[in-house]
Amino acid sequence: MKKISYLLVIFLSINAFSQSNSTAYDSLPSPILSKKSELKIDVFHFVTYGRLGISYERFLNKDFSGGITGIFLNKKSTRDNFLTDDTRTLIDYQIIPYVRYALSKSATNLYYLEGFVNVNGGNYKELTHLNNGSADYVVITKHRYTDLALGGSIGYKLYLKECFVIDLTVGIGKNILQENSPSTVARMGINLGYRF
């Protein structure tokens, strides 16, 4: 909850900052629009889960863009403790192709809607009943899963110096193929990147 509160504060702070500074530039054509590609690193996943999150986004026109996000790895302690902690699933990787539609006219700060597909895989655990020949017993066992989620997000982008970007995303997807995978996957990110 604390992390989510920080995220909320960052959202609102940047939003307030951008509202007070953007109007003078909104009517001018921005050089940003001539740059069609963007690379980003996800700070949120790195700090909270120790995961590496990288995104590439390609701008198709003023309103639409498409991209792909890859989120990999977990902290060693998270992996080591998985069998004994109280979480049922552990996502190892997520590959997220997405399409975005810009809701704002401004090129320097804008809100967007996003639709995404999330191919995710990892481990789940369950109780397994065994028999050793004389008695039943129960152990915790770990299994692999791969699933595909469909979902949507909203986000906010702020460009600094016409090439550096802060990209905030909040959304959720629902896994549709496996019953043992996480029922939902959160799409949250605080991305810092470069547009070129």
Added chain:
Amino acid sequence: MKKYIFILTFIIPVFVFTSCTESDDEFFASTTLTANDLIEVSLTGDEVTVSSNIPRILPQTTNPFDIFLTSTSRKMFFNYTIQKRNSNNVWEYITPSNIVLLNGENQTGSYISGIAVLDAIDTTYEYESKITLTTGQYRISFDPEIVTLNAQNAVMVTVKTSVTGISNNMLEFTIN
């Protein structure tokens, strides 16, 4: 006004979406069995004896169940309370001061946790305590569940049980 709409645009989805993250996907490693009459209570003079002998290989309707192999725990506990009727005819909880432990361990406070310990040959979790009481009217109540203790890296086992020879897991008696 426009600014507040922008702010609300983010606040509402943040609370909706973040309430359903992957950390909500919780797992409780526990299993529950049923076996009656695993706790005994007896009254002799001014002494109440509480005991429990839980077989490590607990008979079940199909196959027996190995509590230790599942939980890796050498201790199981159950809770009970003792109340005394005071001069106003009101039951009040007491912490008995004269308890003699014959087997296992006790943790006493507003209630007593009787801890049955697996014996040296790994066959039975054993607990026995003798409680000496002063004159008065008493009742002893049992929580009819015996639970493995500190099974942190394995599966917690809960055995739903009953107390031999008494109904509703409560015994009311008088010490003269």
